[in-house]
Amino acid sequence: MDARRNWPDLPDANGRFGAYGGRFVAETLMPLVLDLERAYRDAQADPAFAAQMSDFLRDYVGRPSPLYFAERLTEHFTKIAEAEGLGGAAKIYFKRDELNHTGAHKINNCLGQILLALRMGKTRIIAETGAGQHGVATATVCARFGLPCTVFMGATDIERQKPNVFRMKLLGAEVRPVTSGAATLKDAMNEALRDWVTNVDNTFYIIGTAAGPHPYPELVRDFQSVIGREARAQILEKEGRLPDAVMACIGGGSNAIGLFHPFIADESVRLIGVEAGGRGIDERFEHSAAINGGRPGVLHGNRTYLLQTEDGQILEGHSISAGLDYPGVGPEHAYLNDIGRAQYLSATDDEALAAFQLCARLEGILPALEPSHALARVGDVAKELGPGGLIIMNLCGRGDKDVFTVADSLGVTL
Amino acid sequence: MSVRLSARFAALKRENRAGLIAYVMADDPDPDSALEIVRALPAAGADIIELGFPFTDPMADGPSIQRAGQRSLKAGGSLNSTLALLTAFRQTDHDTPVILMGYANPIEQMGYEAFAANLSGAGGDGAIVVDLPPEEDGPLRAAFARHGLPIIRLATPTTNETRLTTVLAQASGFVYYVSVTGVTGAKAVGAEAARAAVSLLKARTDLPVAVGFGVRDAASAASIAQVADAVVVGSAFVDEIARLVDDGRAHEAPRAVAAKVRELSEAVRAARQMERA
Numbered sequence: 001m002d003a004r005r006n007w008p009d010l011p012d013a014n015g016r017f018g019a020y021g022g023r024f025v026a027e028t029l030m031p032l033v034l035d036l037e038r039a040y041r042d043a044q045a046d047p048a049f050a051a052q053m054s055d056f057l058r059d060y061v062g063r064p065s066p067l068y069f070a071e072r073l074t075e076h077f078t079k080i081a082e083a084e085g086l087g088g089a090a091k092i093y094f095k096r097d098e099l100n101h102t103g104a105h106k107i108n109n110c111l112g113q114i115l116l117a118l119r120m121g122k123t124r125i126i127a128e129t130g131a132g133q134h135g136v137a138t139a140t141v142c143a144r145f146g147l148p149c150t151v152f153m154g155a156t157d158i159e160r161q162k163p164n165v166f167r168m169k170l171l172g173a174e175v176r177p178v179t180s181g182a183a184t185l186k187d188a189m190n191e192a193l194r195d196w197v198t199n200v201d202n203t204f205y206i207i208g209t210a211a212g213p214h215p216y217p218e219l220v221r222d223f224q225s226v227i228g229r230e231a232r233a234q235i236l237e238k239e240g241r242l243p244d245a246v247m248a249c250i251g252g253g254s255n256a257i258g259l260f261h262p263f264i265a266d267e268s269v270r271l272i273g274v275e276a277g278g279r280g281i282d283e284r285f286e287h288s289a290a291i292n293g294g295r296p297g298v299l300h301g302n303r304t305y306l307l308q309t310e311d312g313q314i315l316e317g318h319s320i321s322a323g324l325d326y327p328g329v330g331p332e333h334a335y336l337n338d339i340g341r342a343q344y345l346s347a348t349d350d351e352a353l354a355a356f357q358l359c360a361r362l363e364g365i366l367p368a369l370e371p372s373h374a375l376a377r378v379g380d381v382a383k384e385l386g387p388g389g390l391i392i393m394n395l396c397g398r399g400d401k402d403v404f405t406v407a408d409s410l411g412v413t414l
Numbered sequence: 415m416s417v418r419l420s421a422r423f424a425a426l427k428r429e430n431r432a433g434l435i436a437y438v439m440a441d442d443p444d445p446d447s448a449l450e451i452v453r454a455l456p457a458a459g460a461d462i463i464e465l466g467f468p469f470t471d472p473m474a475d476g477p478s479i480q481r482a483g484q485r486s487l488k489a490g491g492s493l494n495s496t497l498a499l500l501t502a503f504r505q506t507d508h509d510t511p512v513i514l515m516g517y518a519n520p521i522e523q524m525g526y527e528a529f530a531a532n533l534s535g536a537g538g539d540g541a542i543v544v545d546l547p548p549e550e551d552g553p554l555r556a557a558f559a560r561h562g563l564p565i566i567r568l569a570t571p572t573t574n575e576t577r578l579t580t581v582l583a584q585a586s587g588f589v590y591y592v593s594v595t596g597v598t599g600a601k602a603v604g605a606e607a608a609r610a611a612v613s614l615l616k617a618r619t620d621l622p623v624a625v626g627f628g629v630r631d632a633a634s635a636a637s638i639a640q641v642a643d644a645v646v647v648g649s650a651f652v653d654e655i656a657r658l659v660d661d662g663r664a665h666e667a668p669r670a671v672a673a674k675v676r677e678l679s680e681a682v683r684a685a686r687q688m689e690r691a
Contacts, residue, residue, distance in 0.1 A: 014549065024518055024545040026474040027568040028595055031577055180480055186471060193473040198596040200572050298518040298545065299471060311492040312523035314470045 004265040010332070015214020018338060020331035023213040024298045028197045033301075037215045039120045052115060057226060060144070061107050065096045065227075067234035067392070072362040077382045089382035090244065090389025095231045095259065097396045098368065104397035105227060105255045106137035110206055112223030114141040117204035124199065125149045127206045128192040130157055130185030131322030132164025133397065134208030139173035149173040152191045154183040161322065164401065182316050185326050189300055209252025210330035213301030217331050224258025231392050232262050244385050245270040248394040249373040250344065251288065251324035253333045255396035260342060270343065272381060273333060274374045276319035277346035288317040290329040291337050291344045304331045320349035320405065321369035323397070347376035353409055356399060368397030369405065416539035416564060419511040419587055422461060423622045423643060431686055432639035433461035434679045435624055437515065437648030438671065439482035440467055440499050441491030442655055443664045448486075450668040451655070452503050456510045458672040459679025464542070464646060467496035467516040474544045476597035478649035481656055493520040493529070497536045504537035511539040513566060513587075518545045521554065530557035540564040540587045548580050555584060564588075569615060571595050571607070582619050588643065589621050594628040599649025603628030605637035612641045632681035639685035647678050 010017045023033055043049040057063040070092045077089035097105040117125060125147050129135030135151040142149035151168055155177040158165050168175050181187035196205045210220040228246070235243050246263055248256035250273040260271045278287030287293055290305040297306040299314055307315040307327040319325040336342035347355070355375040359367050367375060374393050382391055399406070407414050426433045436455050441448050455463055468486040472479065483491075493516070500512055514533060521529045521543065533541065540563050546554060548567065555565050564587030572595060573581060582589070593608040594601045608625055615623050625638045626646025635645045654670045 023547060023549050025547060026544050026570075026592075027547050027581065028474075028570040028572050028592060030547045030549070031572045031574060034577075180477070181470065181484075190471050190473045194476075194597045197474060198600065200595045296522075298522050300473070301545070303522075306519075308519070308523070310523065311494060312469070312520035313487065313492070314519070 005267055007265050010335070011214060011218050015218070017332045017335035019296070020303050020334040021214055021217055022303050023301060024303065025213045025301045026197060028200065029213070032196070032200055033213050033215070035120070039116060040215055040219050043116055043119055049115065049119070053112060056111050057108070061101050061111065062099065063226065064230045064234070065099050067231055067238065068094045068096050070094050070363055073359065074382070076358070076362055077379045078387070080379065081383045084383070086383055086386065088387030090385035090387070090391050092378055092382055093235065093243070093390070093392045094395040095227060095392055097227055097255065097394060098398035102137050102140050103400065104133050104137070104368065105224060105258065105394070106134045106208060107140065108226055108258070109208070109220050109223040109254060110134070110137040110141045112219065113204070113206045114145055114147070117147070117206070118145060120204065122202060122204035123147065124203045125206055126152065126192050126195050126203055127208060128152045128185065128188040129208065130154070130188065130325055131401070132157070132161040132168065133323055133401070135173070135175070136164055136167050136171070138206050139168040139171035142173060143171045150195070151175050152178050152188040152195070154185060154188050155179045156183040157185065157188070157322065184316065186314065193300070208254070209326070210254040210257045210332060211252045211300060211302055211304065211328060217302065220254050221257045221261055221332060224254050225261045227255065227258040227394060228260060228262035231259060235390065235392060239390055241390070242266050242269055243390040243392045244268070245272055245381055246392045247272045247274065247374050247378060247381065248396065249273070249324060249370045250275045250329060250333060251326050251370065252328065253330040255394050257330055257332055259392070259394045260336070264341065271336065271341060272377070273342060273344045274377045275344055275346040276321060276324035276373055277348040278318040278320070279349060281346060285315045286318045287346070288319040288324050288326060289346045290327060291333065292346050294327070296334065299328055302331045304334045305329050320352060320409065321373065323368070323370045324373065345377045347373040351376040353406065356406060365395070366399035367395055368399045369402045370397055371395050416511060416562065416587065418509060419462070419539045419564065422511050423588065426461065426643065432642055432682050433644040434459055434675070434682045435462040435464050435626070435644050435646040436460035436651060436675050437464040437466060437646060438651055439479065439486050440465055440496035441486040441489045442482045442652070443485050443659045443667060444489040445495065445499065447664060447667055449499055449502055451671050452499065453506060454668050454672040455675055456507060458675035459683070460510070460675050462644065463510055463512045464515050464648070465496060465500060465512055467491070467493045467514055467520060469517040469520060472517060474597055476600040476649065478599045478652045478656065482652045485659065493524055497532050500536040500538055512537070513540045513542060514538055515542040516544070518543050526553045526557040530554070530561045530563060534561040534563060538563070540566055542566040542568070542590060548584065566590050568592050571611065578618060585619065585621055587621070589615060589619060589623050590646070591615060591623055591625045591642070592627045593625050596627070598627055599630065601628050602630065603634050603638065605634055608638055609641045632677055635678050636681040636685040639682040645682055650674060650678070
């Protein structure tokens with residue numbers, strides 16, 4: 001049936017995906033990232049590591065997550081298509097990663113990284129967080145494996161995300177407010193890097209997205225690829241064929257690369273990422289669409305698309321979804337964009353809000369605002385593919401954390 | 415490599431003393447004051463000037479230099495304006511080497527070849543780019559080579575034997591030993607450990623060795639000056655600017671920085687005489 005072509009095994013030895021990726025870190029950190037790469041190669045070759053991962057993914061995270069046929073949403077888009085004189089719409093499946101322990105895909109990666117940290121004999125974990133989802137997932141695995149955890153979080157975000165701050169504290173983590181810069185996610189990442197450069201002997205840095213210096217983009221992708229591997233097997237079982245498109249939202253892009261990667265060699269499968277268009281992609285930069293509205297540059301250890309000024313200063317960006325509010329994107333997405341293997345669309349704050357409400361009413365699922373961005377473009381793709389088409393969208397997080405934001409946007413006081 | 419830089423290190427060797435490398439941020443607190451500050455550095459005893467160019471996300475810098483960068487950006491600072499400051503400085507000073515220091519992205523946006531040409535044209539003598547380790551500095555190194563400019567490589571307490579071979583392989587100008595694991599200005603340098611590291615480095619390279627990142631006061635500067643070819647001080651000067659800006663007395667910054675440079679310079683100059691005495 002579908003031919004699989006041999007795609008180059010990336011990143012290369014220098015951590016490059018084409019022109020992107022790399023190891024743009026201070027010399028103090030170079031021996032550490034080289035050590036991490038050696039430890040990761042060692043773990044990859046060790047069947048015990050894979051067995052340990054798979055046990056915890058099953059019994060602690062709750063995998064495999066279901067592949068769910070979103071029947072009512074499919075009907076909804078079919079009716080719209082018919083009303084527009086089109087033949088119909090494609091079938092829509094959700095990969096239910098919001099059903100994981102802690103309510104999002106983030107735990108897949110945190111589990112892999114903490115097992116790696118333990119193999120390396122590290123005794124302290126640090127992480128950065130924006131909305132608090134990665135912070136909560138990191139604090140969770142730290143509690144489970146008994147390692148002290150410090151989470152860096154922008155002071156502005158701490159104010160906006162109080163429930164997650166309290167969750168992290170309940171899990172025993174120290175949440176350290178970051179006041180430098182604009183006091184949001186990128187500043188939290190700067191501060192985590194400063195901590196790492198200071199505590200080089202005992203500390204492991206669990207990066208939350210498929211970005212940062214090599215080997216982070218690779219290992220985060222690998223740990224998240226469980227999403228795509230499961231989805232591929234599940235759709236073959238349910239439909240007897242591969243999907244026509246797989247779709248996911250893109251902030252740093254870890255859930256998307258986890259879904260995309262096992263499909264890269266399946267050239268009949270379109271890979272579609274959806275960036276946060278915020279209040280519109282224009283020169284005001286009130287969005288977080290690094291690929292659609294940014295240019296290549298170097299930040300946080302890798303070369304990738306970034307929101308930046310003409311002279312290379314990094315911009316803050318904006319999204320209604322705190323989890324997409326990052327001025328960069330993982331380097332593998334930058335590469336997949338440039339070679340045309342993946343396509344990157346965007347959805348605005350308002351479109352994501354509308355999709356959030358649609359999904360709640362038609363499917364009885366409150367999606368997080370992050371995958372609501374992907375959902376906002378799913379209808380377009382479903383109509384384009386027409387009846388007989390198949391789409392898998394990664395529902396990478398649940399929306400409970402977003403009820404306050406959504407209420408606020410709808411003018412409702414809770 | 416830069417004639418000014420090699421001449422300055424040769425002169426320091428003849429005088430049997432270490433040099434003081436003074437770091438300040440371009441356009442901090444504003445372009446005019448910064449030019450005045452930089453112009454006053456040589457007379458106050460700075461042997462080499464390290465001129466920071468601002469970046470929004472300085473991941474290797476402590477609070478002092480982070481805030482200096484923010485003041486600079488607020489005043490309109492950029493890599494271009496840093497080169498303009500250097501050009502203005504060169505109109506009155508032809509001998510003091512000036513090394514630019516900062517992060518890769520502003521250089522990426524200007525383009526490596528354009529940066530090398532502009533830096534050379536402005537009278538610069540090299541650059542330290544914090545987030546371009548040897549694995550990533552190839553394109554800039556090639557562009558610099560075409561203009562006779564050195565890239566200053568960094569060695570750190572985490573640099574082991576194998577790593578040192580990589581670091582020294584294409585090093586030029588001088589080697590910058592980052593004396594602490596941490597960000598600029600945060601921890602105090604352990605003078606004994608730094609001296610030991612300098613001896614190890616000097617056994618492996620003929621390039622001059624400068625020590626920086628944790629040097630804040632006259633005593634530690636003097637201790638390191640006994641063994642290193644140069645001592646880098648930054649946060650202590652930048653803090654003077656911050657203090658006066660906070661007090662609403664920014665106009666006094668040039669004189670205050672010069673006074674601090676003089677204090678550190680005297681300690682560095684006296685270091686080896688003390689040792690002999």
